[in-house]
Amino acid sequence: TVHVVLFTSDLRVHDHPPLAAAQAAADEVVPLFVRDDAIAGAGFAVPNRAAFLADCLAGLDAALRDRGGRLVVRGGDVVTEVAKVAAETGAAQVHLAGASSGYAQARERRLREELHRQGCRLTVHHEVAHAVAPGAVTPAGSDHFAVFTPYYRRWSDHPLRAVLRAPRAISVPDGVGSEALPRRADVAGTSPGLAPGGEAEGRERLASWLRGAIEAYEDLHDDLAGDGTSRLSSHLHFGTLSPVECVQRALEHGGPGADAFVRQLAWRDFHHQVLAARPAAARSDYRTRHDRWRQEDSAGDDVAAWKEGRTGYPIIDAAMRQLAHEGWMHNRGRLLTASFLAKTLYADWRIGARHFLDLLVDGDVANNQLNWQWVAGTGTDTRPNRVLNPLLQARRYDPDGAYVRRWVPELAGVAGHAVHQPWKLPAAERAGLDYPEPIVDLSDALDHFRQARGLH
Numbered sequence: 082t083v084h085v086v087l088f089t090s091d092l093r094v095h096d097h098p099p100l101a102a103a104q105a106a107a108d109e110v111v112p113l114f115v116r117d118d119a120i121a122g123a124g125f126a127v128p129n130r131a132a133f134l135a136d137c138l139a140g141l142d143a144a145l146r147d148r149g150g151r152l153v154v155r156g157g158d159v160v161t162e163v164a165k166v167a168a169e170t171g172a173a174q175v176h177l178a179g180a181s182s183g184y185a186q187a188r189e190r191r192l193r194e195e196l197h198r199q200g201c202r203l204t205v206h207h208e209v210a211h212a213v214a215p216g217a218v219t220p221a222g223s224d225h226f227a228v229f230t231p232y233y234r235r236w237s238d239h240p241l242r243a244v245l246r247a248p249r250a251i252s253v254p255d256g257v258g259s260e261a262l263p264r265r266a267d268v269a270g271t272s273p274g275l276a277p278g279g280e281a282e283g284r285e286r287l288a289s290w291l292r293g294a295i296e297a298y299e300d301l302h303d304d305l306a307g308d309g310t311s312r313l314s315s316h317l318h319f320g321t322l323s324p325v326e327c328v329q330r331a332l333e334h335g336g337p338g339a340d341a342f343v344r345q346l347a348w349r350d351f352h353h354q355v356l357a358a359r360p361a362a363a364r365s366d367y368r369t370r371h372d373r374w375r376q377e378d379s380a381g382d383d384v385a386a387w388k389e390g391r392t393g394y395p396i397i398d399a400a401m402r403q404l405a406h407e408g409w410m411h412n413r414g415r416l417l418t419a420s421f422l423a424k425t426l427y428a429d430w431r432i433g434a435r436h437f438l439d440l441l442v443d444g445d446v447a448n449n450q451l452n453w454q455w456v457a458g459t460g461t462d463t464r465p466n467r468v469l470n471p472l473l474q475a476r477r478y479d480p481d482g483a484y485v486r487r488w489v490p491e492l493a494g495v496a497g498h499a500v501h502q503p504w505k506l507p508a509a510e511r512a513g514l515d516y517p518e519p520i521v522d523l524s525d526a527l528d529h530f531r532q533a534r535g536l537h
């Protein structure tokens with residue numbers, strides 16, 4: 082018998098339930114990746130993620146070749162291509178990982194119908210892209226949790242499946258045609274400091290994280306300059322690392338840092354279970370606050386300054402420049418810049434979320450859109466009207482200003498925390514800096530937001 086394994090956001094051989102199941106049940110396995118026209122058509126195949134994906138596919142192909150197999154790559158409509166490969170090889174089953182977006186749910190339905198028509202079965206494996214699958218834990222009377230704390234309690238009590246070994250050998254049927262693998266070098270327009278992708282890289286990063294920095298995570302995760310987070314998000318997004326394995330290994334490691342890290346992994350599953358239950362939350366407000374957000378027509382100049390990192394608020398500009406340079410931004414930076422766009426500039430959160438998705442290598446519909454909604458106060462935050470003050474936040478999370486000096490070279494010569502308020506520097510020193518004045522007054526902006534939300 083032949084089984085097909087359709088890889089999507091699970092580009093690994095370790096701890097991969099679909100591959101393990103196919104390998105155990107079938108004589109031959111077709112590991113398949115489809116360059117899906119719909120994903121490119123929807124603007125999701127942006128350079129940073131396309132480049133990272135190329136690394137991941139090269140790594141997956143190499144890992145399969147080490148085991149006697151190879152990766153088959155096709156391009157086009159995913160359902161048509163899978164059906165074709167299944168028909169060409171006479172496959173009895175196609176294995177797929179469960180996913181949360183509306184698009185992934187529709188893909189699964191279409192695949193099931195199309196394969197059924199040709200006498201082939203679709204098997205969907207859960208807990209491939211999640212430690213706890215969407216819908217596995219639910220509160221009484223609802224299909225998802227809308228508040229994190231009770232979710233986290235149930236998530237923590239949910240038994241984790243065992244971590245699976247990578248298969249030792251894989252036999253791919255002869256003659257299955259494949260396109261050439263995409264190459265990272267062929268992708269133009271990537272961020273200069275983009276990290277490499279691929280399973281080997283992800284596993285090495287996880288191992289070194291567990292060997293060292295995880296210890297200090299609880300204390301340092303919010304320290305912008307200290308850069309003390311795992312930077313595993315892109316690997317979790319592309320599935321070069323298994324969330325089940327990350328949780329299991331962190332729990333084995335133990336300690337407050339590991340506990341705090343596991344809690345963040347639960348946030349990832351939390352947003353996925355919200356999106357799986359409410360796929361429209363990728364675009365529409367999860368909770369309506371009757372905002373009349375400014376759009377590009379009235380907020381265009383402010384939005385451009387925000388994107389380019391020249392708002393005149395150094396902490397905001399530093400974070401936006403980190404995003405442009407690395408295709409990644411520290412979580413505290415994401416919170417600050419998103420709050421600044423949505424609540425201080427009062428621009429539609431969707432404009433900011435789209436810009437993040439254009440650049441973030443970990444850019445993910447569930448985590449990006451629902452974190453943006455959380456910050457904008459249209460999502461699951463239980464304090465939807467709080468506004469982060471960039472100056473207070475800068476003093477707290479970049480107390481010495483090192484993060485600003487790293488990313489805003491115009492201010493590199495300003496010592497200490499004075500770097501957060503260049504407008505307060507002595508006139509002669511200020512005049513020598515090629516750095517803009519603040520584009521907005523914080524207290525006017527706060528008044529405007531409160532009025533807009535009917536809080537006066």
Ligand code: FAD
Binds near residue numbers: 313317348446450452
């Ligand atoms: P660590 O601090 O090491 O955390 C470990 C893992 O936990 C992360 O890799 C991530 O998978 C998960 N995680 C941590 N925080 C969150 C969170 N708030 N929500 C969901 N999962 C979390 N994360 C994405 O993966 N993709 C996105 O597109 C994305 N967009 C965001 C947009 C905004 C406005 C905000 C505020 C946050 C966003 N996040 C997103 C969440 C978070 O900022 C990143 O996951 C984190 O910064 C990645 O860095 P790390 O791997 O070093 O995280």
